[in-house]
Amino acid sequence: MPCEGCMERDNVSTGATMEFLLLGFSELLRLRVLLFLIFLIVHLVTLAGNMMIFTAVLMEPSRPPMLFFLCQLSAIELCYTLVIVPKALLSLAIADGSTISFLGCAAQMHLFVALGGAECFLLAAMSYDRYVAICQPLRYAALMSEGLCLRLALLCGLAAFAVALGLTAAVFRLPFCQSHRIDHFFCDVPAVLHLACTQSYTPELPLLAACVLLVLLPFFLILASYICIAVALLHITSSVGRGKAFSTCISHLAITLLHYGCATFIYIRPKSSYSPTRDKVVSLVYTNITPLMYPLIYSLRNKEIRRILRKMLRRKKIAQVN
Numbered sequence: 001m002p003c004e005g006c007m008e009r010d011n012v013s014t015g016a017t018m019e020f021l022l023l024g025f026s027e028l029l030r031l032r033v034l035l036f037l038i039f040l041i042v043h044l045v046t047l048a049g050n051m052m053i054f055t056a057v058l059m060e061p062s063r064p065p066m067l068f069f070l071c072q073l074s075a076i077e078l079c080y081t082l083v084i085v086p087k088a089l090l091s092l093a094i095a096d097g098s099t100i101s102f103l104g105c106a107a108q109m110h111l112f113v114a115l116g117g118a119e120c121f122l123l124a125a126m127s128y129d130r131y132v133a134i135c136q137p138l139r140y141a142a143l144m145s146e147g148l149c150l151r152l153a154l155l156c157g158l159a160a161f162a163v164a165l166g167l168t169a170a171v172f173r174l175p176f177c178q179s180h181r182i183d184h185f186f187c188d189v190p191a192v193l194h195l196a197c198t199q200s201y202t203p204e205l206p207l208l209a210a211c212v213l214l215v216l217l218p219f220f221l222i223l224a225s226y227i228c229i230a231v232a233l234l235h236i237t238s239s240v241g242r243g244k245a246f247s248t249c250i251s252h253l254a255i256t257l258l259h260y261g262c263a264t265f266i267y268i269r270p271k272s273s274y275s276p277t278r279d280k281v282v283s284l285v286y287t288n289i290t291p292l293m294y295p296l297i298y299s300l301r302n303k304e305i306r307r308i309l310r311k312m313l314r315r316k317k318i319a320q321v322n
Contacts, residue, residue, distance in 0.1 A: 022184060023181055032092050050075075069125060117159070117160030121214075124219075127221065134232050
């Protein structure tokens with residue numbers, strides 16, 4: 001149903017002055033202090049973990065392709081959390097919610113979608129790296145050259161940026177209701193679309209197109225890579241060799257399932273199933289818990305990351321002694 005008092009917005013005259021009110025967790029007033037402390041601690045640990053991996057890999061003189069992609073993944077997660085979490089903490093600090101300008105909301109949505117999409121593309125590039133390492137090990141060094149890795153990283157970022165820009169422009173060209181109260185702690189696409197004064201499903205088309213390009217396309221590339229990997233593993237007669245080959249994929253598989261599980265639940269569904277409370281809970285997972293899990297998963301499962309971290313800690317101890 002369209003909202004009451006809808007107004008056609010003049011993008012020039014009101015776009016710069018319009019403000020949205022992020023309600024955040026206004027229904028949990030009694031738990032605001034506790035939630036603020038929990039989110040702040042999780043945010044700081046997430047920043048420290050991703051910064052540690054990013055710095056450790058960056059200081060390593062010889063970086064294999066997987067470590068190069070992991071460094072980029074940590075950089076994306078750092079930016080990802082900085083775009084979302086500070087505003088969420090502010091909404092907890094202010095009882096009635098925090099305001100965000102029209103341009104600020106558009107910028108936050110664009111950066112959030114672009115970074116999330118870049119992560120989807122990057123996970124596809126990492127799955128291709130695992131495919132080449134397992135299915136074509138003799139040609140791995142030639143195929144996964146430094147130049148190819150740089151081009152893949154650049155392509156992931158530019159493609160996600162372009163798709164996110166188109167989606168954000170389509171969303172913020174819609175007429176919004178007079179009540180600009182976003183029942184969320186950041187400018188997420190479904191929450192902003194819920195304010196659009198329209199009965200048709202036309203506003204959802206850009207979101208569906210973005211989901212196909214940013215979520216489904218990389219997912220099918222990842223699926224194709226792992227089908228080829230599974231076929232290759234079946235031809236390995238030694239169970240020990242098969243286990244070693246598969247163990248190199250576990251970290252990537254775990255992160256892919258975490259990322260795509262939340263993204264699929266939030267974005268690949270009709271507008272009629274929108275539930276603010278449920279969406280906020282899921283959003284808390286993929287904006288706070290999931291970025292925290294990435295460094296833990298890779299530091300526990302990846303031998304090269306553990307080796308680099310140990311080397312970095314030894315250097316720090318030596319520097320302190322000297």
